[in-house]
């Protein structure tokens with residue numbers, strides 16, 4: 457992270473509960489990806505060693521999935537109102553080239569989340585739902601006879617494709633954090649610099665400032 | 680069973696199948712002549728005896744079929760079906776010894792994610808190697824005959840081994856040895872095909888015009904074959920599939936196209952992220968942004 461300007465102001469962005477839920481989801485996702493890919497593609501089977509062997513990787517995976525679903529449910533409730541599409545999103549999307557080159561001056565002012573983040577939020581919500589449903593169908597220890605074998609075959613294909621799509625989204629998500637310095641601290645310390653808000657989420661920053669003026673003394677971010 | 684060392688493995692789950700090109704030497708076949716079976720279950724008892732499994736005592740469900748289904752402790756099961764032949768109007772008691780068919784193209788082996796948990800020997804026997812098995816149950820989904828069963832704790836896959844441990848030392852399977860009517864015979868594929876041909880001549884001469892050998896091509900043939908009096912309707916024999924094959928869903932899921940497309944997509948995204956970072960990143964916040972924000976927050980705009 458580059459040194460902040462000495463006179464940067466701090467703006468709160470994510471509350472503690474959101475940050476805890478986010479990191480639980482992130483950790484579970486990485487472990488799910490590693491244990492899942494180990495079963496998906498035999499040359500990756502060695503990854504099961506991270507979990508103490510193939511049997512434990514197989515055993516832990518679905519339970520990690522349940523924890524991830526619980527964590528994502530929390531994130532969903534806390535983020536859903538800020539993830540509703542806004543009128544300016546279309547313009548932003550049409551100028552994706554500017555967004556991806558850091559030319560924010562050509563983009564409309566953006567609220568708490570930009571359309572890319574909203575897409576990731578909704579895309580992950582759907583994929584996790586699909587992974588949960590298909591994951592239960594193929595969970596042999598408890599649901600071997602809950603569905604027919606032909607259904608389970610489809611479940612396996614659906615689960616692995618949904619997992620790959622989720623991993624692709626995850627790669628983009630992690631990349632954007634490193635591409636926009638100053639973003640990681642929003643999920644670590646819970647705050648960003650004012651300049652970060654001004655550059656990337658000006659409408660949100662204006663909202664936070666307006667809210668503060670209306671209720672002096674509160675520093676809770678607008679969720 | 681551990682992979683028996685006295686037989687050569689030609690295919691092994693979740694490993695490169697380079698050896699699969701090796702031609703089978705001395706392919707073996709267990710031939711089950713349904714027309715000779717009297718349903719005594721000596722084979723079932725011999726199977727439990729030899730494999731030293733314990734099938735818990737169950738309940739009578741109104742059928743000789745006991746237990747009602749294959750289990751991790753019951754690798755073979757006599758399935759009983761009562762059928763009224765519409766042509767003769769007579770009741771026929773159809774009894775089929777169910778168990779692993781030892782497919783030449785085994786769906787379980789294709790589906791298995793654990794290296795070496797399922798092996799195919801050059802004599803055609805498909806065997807589960809429990810010490811490599813992780814208990815995921817993929818083999819159950821891969822099998823076109825619904826044969827593998829997963830034990831509870833530890834979770835391991837079990838099925839008929841075709842007595843690979845007996846065959847490895849030149850003996851035949853325990854069930855064949857126990858059968859009092861020689862409905863189960865075991866030998867090289869050539870011998871068994873010859874034997875079956877003789878049985879079919881006999882059955883046809885006695886009015887079973889549709890008698891035939893069950894050796895389905897959809898799985899490239901099997902190393903357990905049936906002589907069926909009604910080979911035109913294999914489903915009569917407790918749902919023996921007429922055209923078994925590895926499900927297309929399993930083939931897509933396990934296919935090279937799916938695996939390589941997925942790997943390529945992940946690699947492309949990672950490379951793309953790095954290129955994007957180098958080409959137009961990082962997207963830094965400037966001092967001017969901080970200054971503007973300060974003005975906004977302090978109410979100067």
Ligand code: HEM
Nearest residue numbers: 489492493495496514517518521587588591594595616619
């Ligand atoms: C949402 C809850 C989830 C549940 C209940 C679940 C359950 C399962 C189950 C039961 C299996 C079969 C292996 C085993 O028994 O462990 C499996 C495989 C797999 N899972 Fe999940 N999972 C979930 C989420 C995820 C996520 C988020 C990912 C991706 C990061 C993922 C990736 C995979 C992959 C790649 C496989 C291997 C599929 C194959 O062998 O082709 N799963 N999952």
Ligand code: SF4
Nearest residue numbers: 791812813815816818
């Ligand atoms: S349960 Fe079946 S598919 Fe899974 S590792 Fe064991 S043998 Fe292979």
